[in-house]
Amino acid sequence: MSGKSTYYVTTPIYYVNDVPHIGHAYTTLACDVLARFKRLDGYDVHFLTGTDEHGQKIETAAAAAGLPPQAFTDKVSQSFRDLIGVMNYSPDNFIRTTEPRHYAACQALWEKLVAAGDIYEGKYAGWYSVRDETYFVEGETEVGPDNKRRAISTGAEVQWVEEPSYFFRLSAWGDRLIEFYEKNPAFIGPDSRRNEVLSFVKGGLQDLSVSRTSFSWGIPVPGDPKHIMYVWLDALTNYITECGYPDQSNALWKYWPANLHMVGKDIIRFHCVFWPAFLMAASLPPPQRVFAHGWWTNEGQKISKSLGNAIDPVDLVTTYGLDQVRYFLLREVPFGNDGDFSRRALIGRMNADLANAYGNLCQRVLSIVAKNCGEKVPPRGGLIEADTALLERARGLLVIVRAELDEQAFHKALTVISEVIADANRYVDAQAPWALAKTDPVRRDTVLWVLAETIRRVTLLVQPFMPDSTAKILDQLAVAPEKRIFAAFDDELVSGTALPPPQGVFPRFVEPAAEPVAKPAKQPKAPKPPKAAG
Template sequence: MSGNRTYYVTTPIYYVNDVPHIGHAYTTLACDVLARFKRLDGCDVHFLTGTDEHGQKIETAAAAAGLPPQAFTDKVSQSFRDLIGVMNYSPDNFIRTTEPRHYAACQALWKKLVAAGDIYEGKYAGWYSVRDETYFVEGETAVGPDNKRRATSTGAEVQWVEEPSYFFRLSAWADRLIAFYEKNPAFIGPDSRRNEVLSFVKGGLQDLSVSRTSFSWGIPVPGDEKHIMYVWLDALTNYITECGYPDQNAPLWKYWPANLHMVGKDIIRFHCVFWPAFLMAADLPPPQRVFAHGWWTNEGQKISKSLGNVIDPVELVKTYGLDQVRYFLLREVPFGNDGDFSRRALIGRMNADLANAYGNLCQRVLSIVAKNCGEKVPPRGELMEADTALLDRAKGLLAIVRAELDEQAFHKALTSIWEVIADANRYVDAQAPWALAKTDPVRRDTVLWVLAETIRRVTLLVQPFMPDATAKILEQLAVPPEKRVFAAFDHELVSGTALPPPQGVFPRFIEPAAPAAPAKPPKQPKAPKQPKVAG
């Protein structure tokens, strides 16, 4: 892989009307794994996350908190920054839409759209969801059992809005968008979302209201400051703000177009319809790919604040461990599908996949090496068919994992790796190096070398998913930092290299015992009946 290849991956910028939850952690984790993998694979990576801080919903939430909007966004934006450390993410920058450079980029894009003839002034009358910051046509809303009109797609309450507005000529872009999708079939993933977007666009597009006058917390429209920009035009622009727009000679402009925008399925329309139309109208290339993942439920229930079942990633990490949570979130559910979060499933993965399969393989192999090989990498003797079969599977993993991650198939990548871990565990049992220690020490050493080398290759590929745990395993194999990149994937362990004492990395998780019920007080003897006294 050429070190000159750029790779730009972005999370959606998170709306700061509340604190981060498992959905935010999930999206950023997926981007973090891709960024780490691509860096290890020799790419020049730029990984961006940040916060979306304008709009009516923010203005309302700030008022409810008794704070000015800027002070409110400062506070909540910090909670998203804090999550970076909790989850061990590795972004190259954190962008906020309240930054002056972002105001400049948005206003420059607006002027470009006006000059292209794609923005005109008019009046908006229709349904608007403050929660979704989205406009809906009549057919996309319905009156619910509570007699409130709601968006049928999201369940959010909508209100009738009439106000002066600028419009983007989205209706003129339907044919050009369809042509773009057909020319770039990988632009939208997974396929179910691509079909959804195609259906929406083929159903006809209406011009999009792109300014508001009924509130003031946002970026002013150039030349008409009674209007502020529609929050989605503002928010989407962050991806090019980061690259230096409108200065296409800026150092970071080399990263545009982005290789991947990672989003939740609820915001795919903004990223796959509005955003490419805005960009093409401004004579800019759209991103190469947008991938929309699914939603989590909690033990079978939809997650909501009203049910009190919001999953706090900080609490998960404190309870179960950082790398364990990172592994589970990307292994448990096919990425792109909806999935159910279950603590029982998390503990099951921790104990079966991490403690029993991977951790036990590392611990017992390195313990036998320490005991029998003088705490050094054992000699590599003559390889037998069983040895080359295992080594070949481990060697082939890089190409497999690279291809799966380019499709955002995190679960498939991890499944492929764990299949080789299972092969290695079966190989240990079949070769029984503890028995060979007495009967054939030369063969024992070869078996142990094959196992140590397999662990090295597997661990190199697990690094993006579990960086802390894998660093400990690679230290126990005496693999120096410069040999932990994929350019060194085929640099086999050198026999005779001194090894540190082995230590367990993935302990089994034992659920704390439920507190014992308080002992019942002993029954008091009944008082003897008093004899009746004749009156």
């Protein structure tokens, strides 16, 4: 791996007070696609995910479950590990904030912040949301009709808290953060989130309470163990714990600063305000980029526990297929925007994009090759303008897709790939290789070679999104494993290479027929009254 450029991508570590849902699956999927793409593109990749296991909310949930906090977190953390297999993610490690190495990293960072003069002892009095593990000023809350005060931004109940606390001098970092944002315009994505963070910081920052004394499930403050570190200082530190902090001679330290923290839009303030301030105060470089994606709704409704409409990714994969779900989640909605999950839309993408367009292209081209070319890659003859136009469009895809993924524009990358697939389907219809079989077999073979080569290039680029399905297609093209990286993108198919029998990869999805409604049993007719006598 020596000599390769590094690429370090992280999910947020997921809070273990609930089971994984579509939001967790979505964030990790985006990171997985980037990690797979960068590996294929020759990078030394480190992809991290994990679980956030401390805080008052966990302590409360564990007590409600009748379990010690560690046993509770062991159980729930496993459900996030299980999702890795279900969704075919490829992380290099799974970190837990209950690991001893993480305690050591957090306490080392705390001592660094104390030595820098950025932490002092005081008393906190203000509004706090246990659900969000977040402090709110009065103006960020409101009293509802039920006379309960809630955070305006999240709807979570807040409670008045007064307790001794250590504070981080966040108020001193406003100008330095703005300067950092201006010097690093790509630090926050998309632009709407950048504007949100800039507005927040320019509005003035208050010092941040970074310890609690009202509960005990967390990392003790060095030298004052009755204080527990604020869960967000604890959680954010995981990204450098993984790299060996405080031991900067650790082999994994080469990955810091991270290339990308992928997060949901609800936690952008922690990652784009608190985290760079903590790091710069400790004389450490901030990550290169934080991207905040949007939220999913379910058939037009906000997803919430009260509505009971959470979307289970395991159920989706079982019903619709793994790669189909992976494709849909990153194709359907511009990444960064909110999106509505619809089963009708998912089935539409499966059938239109995958079965009818991509799958049908592969199936009919490889079937004609098998029937007419002796189950070998056909010979390539002279090319005409239509051939070179399609080949050039496919050849140009790598540069375009690479640029789109560097901006986390997954939907744009898949759109441009889909356009080339559509071009190839139009080319098939226009060239009609089935008709050429009798009139011009040399031309037929060239058309089929052009199509097979186009499928190869497209499929190489779709690998990060649908790894299992694309492996099957590349197998059918006899592309060797070492030729499936982007360094081999221009290594064209060799005529005469033996090919296995073609098999369909993307079947159409047909909704199961609804159970017929039983008709009510016919009632026997009442007997006719007898006719009157005489």
